[in-house]
Amino acid sequence: MSPSILGIHHITAISGDPQKNINFYAGILGLRLVKKTINFDAPDVYHFYFGDALGHPGTVFTTFPFPGARRGLKGIGEVTHTAFSIGKDSIDFWEERLKRFGVIISDRLTRFGHPLLRFEDQDGMGIELVANAEDERMGWTFEGIPLPHAIKGFYGATMALRSKDLTENLLLEHLNYHFFDQEGYRFRYGLDGKPGQWIDILQEPKGQRGIQSAGSVHHLAFRTPNEMTQLEMQQSLIKLGFGVTEVRDRNYFKSIYFREPGGILVEIATDVPGFAIDEDEAHLGTSLRLPAWVEGKRKQIESSLPPVTFQPENYV
Numbered sequence: 001m002s003p004s005i006l007g008i009h010h011i012t013a014i015s016g017d018p019q020k021n022i023n024f025y026a027g028i029l030g031l032r033l034v035k036k037t038i039n040f041d042a043p044d045v046y047h048f049y050f051g052d053a054l055g056h057p058g059t060v061f062t063t064f065p066f067p068g069a070r071r072g073l074k075g076i077g078e079v080t081h082t083a084f085s086i087g088k089d090s091i092d093f094w095e096e097r098l099k100r101f102g103v104i105i106s107d108r109l110t111r112f113g114h115p116l117l118r119f120e121d122q123d124g125m126g127i128e129l130v131a132n133a134e135d136e137r138m139g140w141t142f143e144g145i146p147l148p149h150a151i152k153g154f155y156g157a158t159m160a161l162r163s164k165d166l167t168e169n170l171l172l173e174h175l176n177y178h179f180f181d182q183e184g185y186r187f188r189y190g191l192d193g194k195p196g197q198w199i200d201i202l203q204e205p206k207g208q209r210g211i212q213s214a215g216s217v218h219h220l221a222f223r224t225p226n227e228m229t230q231l232e233m234q235q236s237l238i239k240l241g242f243g244v245t246e247v248r249d250r251n252y253f254k255s256i257y258f259r260e261p262g263g264i265l266v267e268i269a270t271d272v273p274g275f276a277i278d279e280d281e282a283h284l285g286t287s288l289r290l291p292a293w294v295e296g297k298r299k300q301i302e303s304s305l306p307p308v309t310f311q312p313e314n315y316v
Contacts, residue, residue: 003176003191004176004224004225004229004232004233005175005176005177005191005222005223005224005233005268006057006191006197006222006223006224006225006271007057007058007191007194007196007197007222007223008058008154008156008157008196008197008199008220008221008222008223009057009058009060009221009222009223009224009253009267009268009269009271010049010057010060010061010062010221010269011060011061011062011079011082011154011157011217011219011220011221012061012062012063012064012217012218012219012221013061013062013063013064013082013125013215013216013217013218014063014064014066014069014072014123014212014213014214014215014216014217014218015063015064015065015066015069015121015123015125015214015215016065016066016067016068016069016071016122016123016214016215017065017067017122018046018048018065018067018305018306018308019306019308019309020122021048021063021065021121021122021123022048022308022309022310023310023314023315024121024122025048025050025061025063025121026050026310026312027101027310027311027312027314027315028097028098028101028103028315029050029084029151030140030141030142030144030145030150030151030315031050031051031052031061031140031151032050032051032052032053032055032140032284032285033048033049033050033284033285033310034049034050034051034054034055034060034275034284034285035047035048035049035055035252035275035279035284035285035289036048036049036285036286036287036288036289036308037049037251037288037289037290037291038288038290038291038294038301038305039064040248040250040251040291042064043294043297043301044301044304044305045064045065045066046063046064046065046305046308047062047063047064048062048063048065049061049062049252049275049285050062050063051140051153052137052138052139052140052152052153053138053140053281054274054275054276054281054284055252055274055275055284056137056153056274057223057253057269057271058137058153058154058196058197058223059137059139059152059153059154059196061082061084061154064218066214067306069123069213069214070213070214071123071124071213071214071215072124072210072211072212072213072214072215072216073208073210073211073213074124074126074160074210074215074216075160075207075208075209075210075211076160076161076162076204076207076208076209076210076262077160077161077209077210077262077263077264078159078160078210078212078216078217078264079157079158079159079160079217079220079264080126080158080159080160080202080210080217081118081126081127081128081157081158082125082126082127082128082154082157082217083116083127083128083129083130083154083155083156083157083158083198084127084128084129084130084151084152084153084154084155085129085130085132085135085137085151085152085153085154085155085195085196086129086130086131086132086149086150086151086152087131087132087133087135087148087149087152088131088132088133089131089148090129090131090148090149091108091115091116091117091129091131093146093149094117094129094149095108095117097145098117098119101315103119104119104120105117105118105119106118106119106120111130111183111186112181112183112188114130114131114132115130115131116128116129116130116131117129120215121215123214123215124214124215125215125216125217126158126215128155129151130155130156130195132155132195134193134194134195135152135153135155135194135195135196137152137153137195137196138150138152139151139152139153142312142315142316143312143316144312144315144316152195153195153196154195154196155195155196155198156188156190156195156196156197156198156199156200157198157199157200157217157220158186158200158201158202159199159200159201159202159220159262159264160202160204160207160210161201161202161203161204161262162203162204162205162206162207162262163203163205163262164187164201164203166260166261166262167201167260167261167262168187168189168201170260170261171189171199172189174236174237174240175222176191177189177190177191177199178190178191180193185202185203185204186200186201186202186203187200187201187203188200189201218265219257219264219265219266219267220264220265220266220267221255221266221267221268221269222266222267222268222269223268223269223271224268224269224270224271225270225271225272226270226271226272227247227254227270229270230247230254230256230268230269230270231247233256233268234247234256234268237258242258242259243258243259244256244257244258245257245258250269251277251278251289251291252273252274252275252277253269253270253271253272253273253274254269254270255267255268255269255270256268288301288302288305
């Protein structure tokens with residue numbers, strides 16, 4: 001099979017208060033706010049992108065912050081936990097840092113031979129930090145987080161499903177994935193065994209269906225190199241009977257969407273053009289960027305959005 005899928009591109013979640021959202025991901029976790037824009041499908045809502053220095057594919061966690069949104073319920077048919085990759089000796093650093101900022105760690109455990117911390121953000125979003133020696137990415141940091149301990153990007157994601165079979169078939173037969181390992185009812189899939197690719201299916205036949213709201217993953221996006229490979233994937237999925245959308249221009253990548261057999265919304269996004277097309281690298285995420293089709297409504301949009309700031313000195 002042609003390597004049309006390269007791993008995870010980004011993961012997008014629904015959140016609540018936008019300022020608390022920035023404080024958590026850019027402040028406590030130390031990710032770079034690489035883009036501050038709007039939800040292209042709901043222009044009165046922010047869309048934040050957090051990642052490494054340039055927002056490389058495989059590092060970007062994005063959020064739609066809806067002020068006042070009620071908390072969702074984790075369950076079947078959702079990505080219940082997003083896992084980030086940290087250095088092999090970074091667990092103790094992150095345990096101390098999270099506790100210092102009042103983040104409750106729910107579990108410290110070992111999975112598939114790697115230690116990890118599990119906790120939630122202010123909206124109940126499930127997060128894991130997985131320590132490993134396989135990740136050569138540099139990550140992004142500021143003064144409060146030494147570079148050896150910086151988050152490097154995604155490690156993987158956990159899908160909670162009643163049955164793994166149809167989703168497993170999609171991964172193995174059509175998305176370039178391979179089965180790697182199993183622990184209990186958790187099944188792990190990857191490409192070449194590197195962080196940034198792992199998909200875990202947690203099979204829970206009697207699990208409760210999730211309710212999507214603040215603290216829920218909205219969609220999981222896989223990487224594809226360019227528009228040509230994206231169109232090839234689109235046609236292949238249509239032939240398989242999936243209801244795939246038209247190509248949508250998200251400015252920083254092109255996207256198509258469909259629901260995998262377990263009900264999770266999946267996106268296939270291009271690696272190009274990236275986040276530096278409308279801001280220089282030194283100033284990524286410092287101003288509100290709007291797509292051309294709403295630029296004429298900038299004053300109206302800016303007045304409808306709550307002001308947000310980021311003060312890194314508060315997270316040193």
